[in-house]
Amino acid sequence: MATISNSTSNTIIVGTSYNDSIENRGDSVTIDAAAGDDSIGNYGSKVSIKGAVGNDSIRNYGALVTIEGSDGNDYIDNIEYTKRNEETGKWETLSSPDNTTINGGNGNDSIFNVDGSNVMINGGAGNDSIENGGSNVTIDAAAGDDTISNGENSNVTIDGGSGNDTIENYGSEVSINGGAGDDSIQNYSDNSTLIGGAGNDTIVNKDSGSAYNMTRYFGRKVSIDGGAGNDLIENGGTYVTINSGEGNDFIINGWYGNYSTINAGSGKDTIENNCGKVTINSGTGNDSINNKATSVIINAGTGNDTIKVESSSNTINGGAGNDRISLGSDAANNLVQYKSGDGNDKIYGFNETSTLQIGGGKGTYSTIESGDDIIVTVGKGKITIVGGMDLDELNIDGAQLLNVTTAPESPITLDSEIKFASASKLTAAVDITGNKLANSIVGGKGNDSLFGEYGADTLSGGKGHDYLNGGAGNDKLYGGDGRDTLFGGAGKDSLYGSAGHDKLYGDSGDDCLNGDTGNDSLDGGDGADKLYGDSGNDSILGGAGNDTLSGGTNNDKLFGEVGNDSLSGGLGNDTLSGGTGNDTLWGDAGKDTFIYDKGDGKDVIYGFEDDDTLKLDGLDFTSSYNSSKGTITLTVDGGTITLKDFTATTFNINDDTYQISGSKLKKTSGLIVGTANAESIFNDSDNATIQALGGNDTVKNYGANVSISGGDDKDLFFNYGDYATLDGNAHRNTIYNFGKGSVIQSKESYSTIWNMGDNAIISTGEFGGDINLRNFPNAVTVKGGTGADYICNNGGKNASLSGGAGNDRITNTTGWGITNFNEKTLRFDGTDEYSYSDESTINGGDGDDVIHNQSGQRVLIYGGSGADSIDTSALGPADVETHYPEENTIYGGAGNDYIFNTGKKSIIYGGSGNDSIFNFADNVTMSGGSGNDDLSGGFDYDKILGDDGNDTLSGYTGNDSLYGGAGNDSLNGGTENDSLWGDAGNDTFYYARGDGKDVIYGFENGDTLTLDGLDFTSSYSKSKGTITLTFDSGSITFKEFTATTFHIDDATYKISGSKLKKQ
Structure with a gap:
């Protein structure tokens, strides 16, 4: 070990293979620290610094310097050299670290460019942390899962490189490219360019929640490009252009997102808009658009799109495809555009203030009445205005009205009031029976009973609680509004329940049943039937035959019964039972329950998730896991259940929890053990123990009194349970805590902790470590270890911070993201440093501490043991x-x-x-x-x-x-x-x-x-x-x-x- 101090210029300094301490104050110097965990301080200009192998600490105060960290987990500071003037008491800048080049090299490096301008930073390989406080800076994070923060500094270029990177920016005129990987990009300033690149990225453009932004609006005139992948993009700035690119993207245009343009691109995209004077182009794919603001232009593009508008004065163009347009109860003065070739659209909530424009106001069209609806035909397409017959006025903007009819094939139309020649009237429900021809019968507004008898009949119940029976033949039955009962009878029938809690019975034949809205009951009967619950909590029975069952949205119950059936739960917490035969089941989204009884055959379940449950009705089973095929097979009393395409790491079977162990499933009995690979672990049981082991794992816990340990890689924890213990172990982890009374330990490497729970206790471990704490306004206690700790608490009052023994650095602010790099308190080494605001308690603990108060709030300060310096010149009375x-x-x-x-x-x-x-x-x-x-x-x-x-x-x-x-x-x-x-x-x-x-x-x-x-x-x-x-x-x-x-x-x-x- 050598201690080297140099003050001469044009010198070459070579360290030993031990842990050296090198200080240079000369210009035009070359420093080769050689191997070892070296400490290097440079005050000269035109200096070349090479850290070599080892975990080096490099501090540079000079200009025109080249720094190479080489191998190892290096700590590099590029900061101004300042000194307090003894006469004036002010800090004076003696040198600035401008025009510097920094290369972190291999390893998980921490690079801080506090003040330098015209700086080039290359993180190199490894999971690096890069924080920038200078302007005209270029950052290339290179390979690894990197964390990059840019303060309120302009003209900065950031490239995340490969890996799952986290990037924060508060400066204007900044260019950010996430590169390959699932990146997180957050921007809080104007005139920036944000590119997600390849991967499933999260891009947020909005207010910083800190004193960085003094203007009323933020994130303005920003260009966002999601790139390939399923991206999440959230915008809160005006005059923003969003191109989500390829993939199934989720786009939120929040408050202050006025005058923005959204181009969703290809894929099945979801767009939520809350601001006016916005243009939405959803592109190709079956997209979902929800608009709550006025003066918005919506171009849905191609695909079967779902458009919901809850506001006024908007222009809506569904484009090509069969679109569903819903206008809310408060929607007024909306213009819906349609042209020939746009598909078969449905409009819900159309009112007297709405206008349907055909072909830019020059297209020809025809209209017919169909029950309570009006169908507008344009070329080969049509628009169904649902409930149009109840309107006092219907506004259609077109060049020519071709013809008007009441309904196809001149049906019998019955009103709820029927007048006879004697002027007496019948206001009760009507009872109509057809004949052997193909009848078309419309029931009207009463509680009607319609019978088709023979022939391919069309029966429409209209409003009221109706009973429709198609009889023999291939019939079409439409229940309309109300609690209707539809009975298909013999033949290939189509039954549509429409609004209301309906009962649909297919009877014999290959029938198609659609419950539509409401909590419906569907029974296919005999034949290969297709049954669709659609929205509502539906009960669906396939009956005999090879049936197809689809629950749709909400919490549905699907029973295949006899035959080789196909069941799909859809959205919601569904219950699925294939019944006898060899069935195929998909639970889809939600906490689904699969039921298997004795004699149910050879079933296949796709997409089993952590929160799904398999009920075996008390049956015993044996299991086998085929890692090459990615399947799990349960053998149950003569039958089998095969799990394919599953994402679960824990399997809830009856009342027990199982995990894969070797070539079979093993009961966990409250112990959940991960593997050496990256995986997702889910737990909703109390008093459990989770050991994630190796790999970059994601752990979600909903149970109380649960112990979670992260293993040796970069883990992501979501804890919603109270009184949990979370141990990130010795790596760069991200921990989200929502539970109260949690105990969180983040040992040696730099971790980010988001705490939303009350009374949390957070510590760095025995030997110290780095914590970046994002604490919402909750009581939190942070304890440093005996080593050199770096604790950064961003946000939240009532924080108690204790550095413990060692030379610590603690920052407690109300800001978000980057630590205030212009604070002079961050420019020392070898002593503790504190900068804080809000009503906090600071405990320096052992060590030579330097405490600076900059807020003047009610603050309680403990210097602890050691030669402490406490400056309270800015501390005034309360508030x-x-x-x-x-x-x-x-x-x-x-x-x-x-x-x-x-x-x-x-x-x-x-x-x-x-x-x-x-x-x-x-x-x-x-x-x-x-x-x-x-x-x-x-x-x-x-x-x-x-x-x-x-x-x-x-x-x-x-x-x-x-x-x-x-x-x-x-x-x-x-x-x-x-x-x-x-x-x-x-x-x-x-x-x-x-x-x-x-x-x-x-x-x-x-x-x-x-x-x-x-x-x-x-x-x-x-x-x-x-x-x-x-x-x-x-x-x-x-x-x-x-x-x-x-x-x-x-x-x-x-x-x-x-x-x-x-x-």
Whole structure:
């Protein structure tokens, strides 16, 4: 082991094969640390640093430096060299680490570019952590499951490379490419480009929830490209373009996503839109679109699409394919477009304010009545307006109406009231029986009984609780609204229950039964029947024959009965029983239950999941697992059950839980053991023990008092159970905890923990480690070990943080994502460092600690043993924040805050509550947030935003910009030339003698100008759209005004010719 210190230039330094300590202050130096876990500090410029083999710690403060970590898990810091001026007490920058090249090399490296500009970072192989605080930076994470964070820094390029990467960005004009793998990309700033690349990616573009964003909107003018794979894309920014690319994508356009364009591309996509003035192009595939906002254009493209609109003034084009369009009860003034060749569409909820446009208003069409519906035929396609006969007015925009008929084949149409020649009337249910011909009978609105008898009959019950019997022949029966009973009789019949809780009986023949909406009961009877429950909690019986059963949505019960049947549960928690014969069963989504009885034959179950259950009615079984075929076979009393395409790692059979063990299933008895491979483990039992072992595992636990250990790889835990114990072991894990009273241990390597549960206890283990804690507002206790810990708690109050023994670094903030890299407290080594806000408890523990308070909240500080330095110069009384350093970021949060700032170039955000913000520095941006705020500017240019509430804004000296925001605000620019925007509300503008040349934008009828008794002359320029008031020493110019009357002092003025005239 060598300790080397160099201060000369043009020198070559070579370390030993042991753990060396090297410090260089010379320029144009080459450092080869050689093997060993080395510590290297460089202050010189034009230096080349090579870490070689070993877990090296490299700190660079110089410019024009090349750093190569080589093999090993290296820690690399690229930061400014600062020193406190003993006379002024301020920190001074002595060197900046600009124009640096960093290559992490092999291993799981941690790279921090805190301040450097024009820096190139290559993570190399391994699961690296890269955090950037500089501008004009290029980051290539390369291979591995990497974590990348970019602060509020612009002109940054990020490439995740191969692997499942996690990328966060808070800077503008940033380009992000996730590359190959299932990546997670989160963007919280404007003018960025986000590319997911190959893999099932998650891309989020929205508000950061921190003081990084001072404007009202965020994530604006961003381009998002999901690439190939089944991606999840969530947007919360305006003027955003989303191209989801190939795959079955899920797109959410949330709040503030106005003026955006969504291009879903190919695949079965799901689109949720909550913002107006958006264009949605769903592309090819059977897509699902749910729109809750106004002034939206929907182009569904090709495919059988489902479109739901719950708002007004939208344009809807289903495109080619058989589409389902549903208009909600509050939907009004919607335009539905259709042209020849667009398929057979159905529209639900069409009302008197809706318009159906045919061929751009020039297409020809015809209409017919079908029960309560109206069918509009265009070319070879048709649109069914469900319930159209109940409308007082039907709006169709087309060039020519070809013909109007009541129904095909001139059926008998019965109203609920039938008049006879004697003027007597019958209002009871009707009873109609057909003949030997092919009859078409429409029942009307009563509780009707319709009998088709012989022939291929068509029976429509209409409204009411009807009974329909097709009799002999291939019949079509439509129940309509109400609780209907349909009986097909002999022949190949088609039965449609429609709305209501219906009962459908196929009887003999190969029938097709569709329950549609409602909790329906379907019985196929004899023959090879097809039965579809559709929506509702349905009960479906196949009867005799080889039947096909489909539950649809909700919680259904499917019984194949006799024959070789095919059963598909669909969405919901379904119950499936094949019955006798060799059956095929699919549970699909939901917690499904499969039932097998003695004598049920040789069944095959596809897609068995962790939360599914197999009930054997008390039968004993033997099992065999074929790893090459990926099948499990249970032999049960002369029959078999074969599980194929299963995703389960635990198998719930009767009341027990089983796992694969060798070539068979083994009962776990509360113990769930993983394998050496990556897998998903599910548990919903209490008092269980889960051992994930090797591989990048995903563990989901819903049971209470459960013990979970992660093994030796990068694991993902989701814990929903209370009082669980989670041990991530020694690797970079991600843990989501929703249960209360959980105990979480993250030992040696860097882990991310999302805690939503109360009273959690989190520790780094005996020898220290790294924790990035995202803690929601819950009580949490974090304990460091005896080693050097790095604990980063982002968000949440009432945190108790203890570093324990060792030289620790602890950061506790209310922000999300990247630690505030501009904080000077992160620029030391060898001592503990703390930076915190909110109402937290900090315990330094053993070691030489440095504690800095930057928030002025109610904070309880324990330095612990060791030579501690505690700086509380910014600590004021309760709810008081006092800041002196330059370039502060101050976030008041909730409550009535008092903020006093003397640091120039600061950003201040009051948050919710009635805040008072006083600024005595230059070039400051301040925002009051919600509440009735009092904001005062400083001595030079300030930008002051009142936001919501009745705010008071004062610019004082300097050329200031004041924005009132919502509410009745008071704005006073002060001296020099100011710009003022009142925005919404009845605002009051103040001007006094000597206040300079001010400009007021957007003056409205409800606004008032107070001149402190000054006389003025006025001039109106119609061509420029401005009004100028001239005083003896200044002027006020109205621009972009909407007012027609101008309230000035106690008088009212209007434009008259080229000036204002008092009324």
